[in-house]
Amino acid sequence: MSDSSALERFYSVIPAGGIGSRLWPLSRADAPKFLHDLTGAGKTLLRGTWDRLEPLNGDQRIMVVTGRAHRAAVEAQLPALADHNVVLESEPKDSTAAIGLAAAILEHREPGVIIGSFAADHVITDARGFRRAVVEAIAAADAGYIATIGISPTDPAIGFGYIHCGGRLDIAGAPSAFAVDTFVEKPNLDVARGYLAAGDYLWNGGMFISRADVLLKQLGEAEPELLEGLLELAADWDTTRRGATVDRVWPRLRKIAIDYTVAEPAAKAGRLAVIPGDFDWDDVGDFAAIGKLHSSGRANNLAILGDNPRILSDASTGVVISHSKRLISLIGVEDIVVVDTPDALLVTTTANAQRVKSVVDALKLAGSGDVL
Amino acid sequence: MSDSSALERFYSVIPAGGIGSRLWPLSRADAPKFLHDLTGAGKTLLRGTWDRLEPLNGDQRIMVVTGRAHRAAVEAQLPALADHNVVLESEPKDSTAAIGLAAAILEHREPGVIIGSFAADHVITDARGFRRAVVEAIAAADAGYIATIGISPTDPAIGFGYIHCGGRLDIAGAPSAFAVDTFVEKPNLDVARGYLAAGDYLWNGGMFISRADVLLKQLGEAEPELLEGLLELAADWDTTRRGATVDRVWPRLRKIAIDYTVAEPAAKAGRLAVIPGDFDWDDVGDFAAIGKLHSSGRANNLAILGDNPRILSDASTGVVISHSKRLISLIGVEDIVVVDTPDALLVTTTANAQRVKSVVDALKLAGSGDVL
Incomplete structure (x- = not known):
C-alpha cells in the first residue's frame, strides 16, 4: 500500500x-x-x-x-x-x-x-x-x-x-x-x-x-x-x-x-x-515543568499563569498561577511555586514539584476530597 | 516626695x-x-x-x-x-x-x-x-x-x-x-x-x-x-x-x-x-519577629497564626497566617512567610520580612489603596 x-x-x-x-x-x-x-x-x-x-x-x-x-x-x-x-x-x-x-x-x-x-x-x-x-x-x-x-x-x-x-x-x-x-x-x-x-x-x-x-x-x-x-x-x-x-x-x-x-x-x-x-515536547508533569515552559531559557524568570492582573513580584522567580482577583505579592522568594485557587493554596518550590502528588495522596487518605 | x-x-x-x-x-x-x-x-x-x-x-x-x-x-x-x-x-x-x-x-x-x-x-x-x-x-x-x-x-x-x-x-x-x-x-x-x-x-x-x-x-x-x-x-x-x-x-x-x-x-x-x-520584649516589627515569638527556641518550627484549621505542612518552616477556610499546603519551603487574607496574599521569607514595607509603599504609589 x-x-x-x-x-x-x-x-x-x-x-x-x-x-x-x-x-x-x-x-x-x-x-x-x-x-x-x-x-x-x-x-x-x-x-x-x-x-x-x-x-x-x-x-x-x-x-x-x-x-x-x-x-x-x-x-x-x-x-x-x-x-x-x-x-x-x-x-x-x-x-x-x-x-x-x-x-x-x-x-x-x-x-x-x-x-x-x-x-x-x-x-x-x-x-x-x-x-x-x-x-x-x-x-x-x-x-x-x-x-x-x-x-x-x-x-x-x-x-x-x-x-x-x-x-x-x-x-x-x-x-x-x-x-x-x-x-x-x-x-x-x-x-x-x-x-x-x-x-x-x-x-x-x-x-x-x-x-x-x-x-x-x-x-x-x-x-x-x-x-x-x-x-x-x-x-x-x-x-x-x-x-x-x-x-x-x-x-x-x-x-x-x-x-x-x-x-x-x-x-x-x-x-x-x-x-x-526533532520537535519540542513536554508532558508538563509538574509545576517545575510549567516554569520551564514559560521561562524560554531566561534565567531569573517568574512565570505568571492565569488571568489575575494583580501579581507583584520583587526579586522572585518560579511560577505563580492564579485566576483570582486577590493581590499576590512575592518578595525575595526564589524558584517558588504559588498556586492560588478559591479553596486551596499551594506554596512549594520547583525542586519539590514532584512531591505535590504525595500531598494529594495524603488529602485523599484524610478525607479532604472536597479540594481534590 | x-x-x-x-x-x-x-x-x-x-x-x-x-x-x-x-x-x-x-x-x-x-x-x-x-x-x-x-x-x-x-x-x-x-x-x-x-x-x-x-x-x-x-x-x-x-x-x-x-x-x-x-x-x-x-x-x-x-x-x-x-x-x-x-x-x-x-x-x-x-x-x-x-x-x-x-x-x-x-x-x-x-x-x-x-x-x-x-x-x-x-x-x-x-x-x-x-x-x-x-x-x-x-x-x-x-x-x-x-x-x-x-x-x-x-x-x-x-x-x-x-x-x-x-x-x-x-x-x-x-x-x-x-x-x-x-x-x-x-x-x-x-x-x-x-x-x-x-x-x-x-x-x-x-x-x-x-x-x-x-x-x-x-x-x-x-x-x-x-x-x-x-x-x-x-x-x-x-x-x-x-x-x-x-x-x-x-x-x-x-x-x-x-x-x-x-x-x-x-x-x-x-x-x-x-x-x-530584664524582662522579655519585642516590638514584633515584622513577620520574622512573629516567627521567632512562636518558635520558643525550637528549630525547624512552622508558626501557625489565625483560626484556619486546614494548614498542611510538609518539611516547611517559617510563619503561616490565615483566617480563611482555604486549605493551605506547604511543601519543602523553609523560613517561608505566607499571609493569606481575603483580598491579598503575601509570600516571602523571614530574611526578607523587612522589605514588606517597600511593597506597601509601592502599592500606595500605584493607587492600590484598596488592599492597604
Missing part, C-alpha cells in the same frame, strides 16, 4: 483521562490537566492536541476517550468532535482499556484502520515537526510495526522515561525508523547525562501508532481476558446493547498501563519501531 | 496609631497591628498593653491616643477605658504630637502628673518585670529626669535601635538608673554583636516616663511652635471649644517622632535616665 492510502486509513485517538495530580490544586477531578491552558497559548491542552492532529485527519477522524464527567467540557472545547467519536468511560481503567477500546471500536467499524494514540495533556509547539514524525510512524504501522515517536532529548531530564534505540529499520516511507531496544524508567541525573551523551536514547512521549488489529493482537498476548472484554464492548458499541454491555464488562476490565501490555512486550518481540522526533 | 506619692501621680498613655506596614497584609489601615493577636495569647496587643498597665494605674488612669477610625475597635477592646481618657486624632501626626497632646491635657487637668508612654503594639510576657522597671522609671521622673526603659539584649538583634548607657545615676527609688549616653539606630549584625559584647547597650523599647511639665519643656526647646499648638489644644480640650480648636490647630502641627524632639535632645542635655529592664 502507498503512504497516501495508509494516511487515509489513519484515525487519531486522544485518551483524555488523567487528572494530573502533580498539578494540584490547579488540576482537579472536575478540572483535569487537559482542560487547562498551561502554555499561555490561549487554549486548553486538549484543544492544542486536537489542533495539531486535525490537519492530518480532518475533524471527522479524531476520537476522544474520556470520563463521563468530562463529556460536556470536552465537547465545549472541541465543537467539531463527532458524536460517534466520543467514547465515555464509566470509570477510569488506565490506558490499555482506553486505547484498546478505541482500537477495537474503530477496527470493528473499519477493518484495517491505523490508529495513533496521543495524550490530551502534552505540549508540542512545532506541530509540523510533530506531523512529519507521525506520517513516518503511519508508514511503519502500515508495514506491520507498532510505532512510537521518541523525542530527541535536549537536556538530561529526569522526569521522563527513555527509549533506547536498537538497529535502523528499512521501512518504505519511514526512513528514520529504528527498532526499539528497550524502554527505560525515569533515570537519575547521572544516568540521564549518560543517555544524552550516548546519543541513542530518546524521550518516551507515550505516542503509539499501529494498525488496530496489530495492536489488539499484541494486547491479547499479554492480556487475553482484557482483549476479550474489549472485543465484546466493540461488537455492541454501535448497537442498542451498548449500555448493558458496558455495565457488565467495563467494571471487570483490568486496570493497567499500555506500556506493560503492548509497548514493552512488542519491543521484546522486535515488533516496535521508533521514529525520532 | 516618696515613691508612693509619685506612683499616685502616675498616668499611663498608650499611643495606638501605627498601622504596622511591615505586617501587611495582616495589618491594614482598618485593622492596624495593635488590634491583632500576634502572640496567640487570645487577646490583641492593645489589650495586652492595657492588662500590663492596669495593676500600676488602675483603669481610670490609662489614656489612649488613637485615630478617629479606630475609636470603636479600641473601646470594644478596652471596655473599662473612660471617655475622658480617649484622645482622638483627626489625622496622624506622629509621636511627638500624640504623646505631647496627652501630656498637655493631663498636665492641664492635673499639674505635676507623671506620664508614661507605652506603645500599643509591643509584646512583653513578663508583666511583673516590666512593672518593676516602670516603678523605678517613675522615681527617676519624680526626680526630674525624663526616663526610658532599655531592655537587656538577649541576641544581636538588627531590627531594634539601641541605647548606649553612660554613668550610673544616684536617684532615690531608682537604684538601677543610668544616664543615657546616646541613642543609636538599628545596627548591622557585626555592630550589634559588638554592642552585645560591650554589655552597656540596651534595646530602645520606646517607652518614656516623665513629669508632663518636664516633657513639654523639653519638647518646646526643640519645637516651640508645636508646643504652642499642643498647649492651645489642651486648654480647650475639656471645653465646648475642643472641636473648633482641633480643626484649627491639629492640621498645622509638625509630624515628627518624639525620638528627635525629646529623647535625643534630652540625652544630649544629660536629662535622660534609663532603667535597664
